[in-house]
Amino acid sequence: MEKILGDKxxxxxxVKKISKSSxxxxxxxxxxxxxxxxxxxxQAPKNEWRDNLYExxxxxxxxxxxxxxxxxxxxxxxxxxEFGRWIKGYNPLDFPExxxxxxxxxxxxxxxxxxxxxxxxxxxxxxxxxVMDSRFMMASMGMAVGEKVTxxxxxxxxxxxxxxxxxxxxxxxxxxxxxxxxxxxxxxSAAAELDDKGVPLFLMLCDPTTGGVTASFAMLGDxxxxxxxxxxxxxxxxxxxxxxxxxxxxxxxxxxxxLKKGFVDCIVPRIEQKHFFAVMIDAHMNPPFGKGRK
Numbered sequence: 001m002e003k004i005l006g007d008k009x010x011x012x013x014x015v016k017k018i019s020k021s022s023x024x025x026x027x028x029x030x031x032x033x034x035x036x037x038x039x040x041x042x043q044a045p046k047n048e049w050r051d052n053l054y055e056x057x058x059x060x061x062x063x064x065x066x067x068x069x070x071x072x073x074x075x076x077x078x079x080x081x082e083f084g085r086w087i088k089g090y091n092p093l094d095f096p097e098x099x100x101x102x103x104x105x106x107x108x109x110x111x112x113x114x115x116x117x118x119x120x121x122x123x124x125x126x127x128x129x130x131v132m133d134s135r136f137m138m139a140s141m142g143m144a145v146g147e148k149v150t151x152x153x154x155x156x157x158x159x160x161x162x163x164x165x166x167x168x169x170x171x172x173x174x175x176x177x178x179x180x181x182x183x184x185x186x187x188x189s190a191a192a193e194l195d196d197k198g199v200p201l202f203l204m205l206c207d208p209t210t211g212g213v214t215a216s217f218a219m220l221g222d223x224x225x226x227x228x229x230x231x232x233x234x235x236x237x238x239x240x241x242x243x244x245x246x247x248x249x250x251x252x253x254x255x256x257x258x259l260k261k262g263f264v265d266c267i268v269p270r271i272e273q274k275h276f277f278a279v280m281i282d283a284h285m286n287p288p289f290g291k292g293r294k
Contacts, residue, residue, distance in 0.1 A: 037061055053270040062207060062227055062270070066109070067116040067133035070166055074274050075120035075129070083119070084151055088112035089144040095175040105136045114139040114169075117152040119161070123278035125285070128156040131166040134208070138170030141213055145173075146183025149217060153190035157197050162281045166204045167218040171211015184216035191220040200284040202277060205232050205255070205264060223280055225273075226255035226264045233258075 033046045039061035053073065054063040071080050088106070091098045106112055114136035120129050130152045132139040139145070149165070156163040172180040194201055203221035207230040214234050218224075226232060233253040241248055251257045258264045268276045 035063075037063070055270060061229060064134050064168070064207065065270075066135060067111065067131040067166075070131050071116065071120070071129070073270070074122060074131075074164075074277065076122065076124065079121035080129070081119050082116060083155070084117050084148045085112060087144050087148050087151075089142050089173075089176075091175070092143070092179055093175070093177055095177075098175040101137065101175075109133060109135050111136055113144040113148065114141075115145050115148050117148050119155075122164070122274060122281060125162070125278055125281040127162045127164050127277075127281060128152050128159075129164045129166075132168045132206075132213075134168045134170070134206075137173065138208075139168050139213075140170050140173035140180075140211075141183050141187075141216075142173035142176040142180045143183065146180075146186050149183075149187050150190045153187065153194050153201075153217075156199055156201075157190075157194045160197065160199055162200045162202065162285060163194065164202045164204070164277055165217070165221070166206055167209045167213055168206035169209060169211065169213040169218075171213055181212060184212045187217040188220060191217050195220070195222075200281070202280050204268070204273065205230055207231050208236075210234065210236060222284065223266075224264050225266050225268045225276065226258065228255060228267055228269060230255040232263065 034043050035046050035049050036043045037056040037059060039056060040059040042056050042058040044057075049063065050069075054065050054069075055061075056063075089102055089112075091102070105114075111133060114134075115130055115132045117130045118128070120127060130149055132145075141149075152165075153163060155161075172184070174180070191201060200222045201220065203218055203224045205218060205224065205226040207227060209218050209226075209230065209232050211234060214232065231253055232255060235243075237248050237252055249257075255264060255267050259267055
C-alpha cells in the first residue's frame, strides 16, 4: 500500500511538472478552457482534468486520453523510443472520402495512424508498448494498425521483452473492407507466437474496446485488465438490443459487468496502472513466479 501511495504522489508531481513548461498565450487560454464531464456535467478547466489524469472527481468517469499522454504517465521519463512511425494507412479500395479522412485525422492528432508503438521502461523494467488512440477514427484497425501491432508483437517475441497493449478501438475499419478483417488473424497469429516463446502479454482494455479488436489480440493477454467503466464487447449494446428486441441490464458490457462474468481479470484505475504493470512484469519475467527468461 505504501508503495502504491508513493507512486501516486510521484506520478501527480510528474504530471504537474509536464504542465509547467513555457506556453504561449493561446496555449494558456486553451489550458483554462472549461471542459464538462459527459457523465455528470461537472465542469473544470482543462489543466485540472489533465492533472487528475482525465478522471472526473465527481462521478469517476474517465475521459478519452491521447496516446502520448498515456505514454507520459506509464513510461519512465525519457525512456520511450518509438518505432514504426512511418507506417500509415492508405486507401486500397478507393473508398469515397477516405483519403481526406486520413489526412484530416493525421492533422488533428499529429499521428500518422491510430496506434503508437515502441520500447520503454516501466519502473525500470524494459518493455514493448502499444497504445491505441481513439481520437483517430475511433482507433479502428485497418492494415496500418494491424501491421504496427504485429511488428510490435514480433519485436517483443524476438527480444523476449514483455508486451503491454492499451486497446481503445471501435473495431475493424470498414473503409478497408476484408483487408481490415484480415488484421484480426494477423495480430492473433503473432500473439500466439509470443505465447509459444513464453513472453508475457499484458492488456489494458480502455473505453471502448469493441468489434474486431476484441475478437482478436485484445482477448489474448496473459493478464487482461480494464479501466473503470470501459465499454468492452463485440457488438455494442444498441446493436444487441435491436437484434434481440430486449432491454439489456444496467451496466451491460461495462468493465465492472465483464469482471463479474470473468471476461477480464481485474480493473485498474489510471493512477495505479504504472505500478500494476511493473508488478506484473516483475512477477512474469523473474522466476519462480512466472514464465521467466533464460
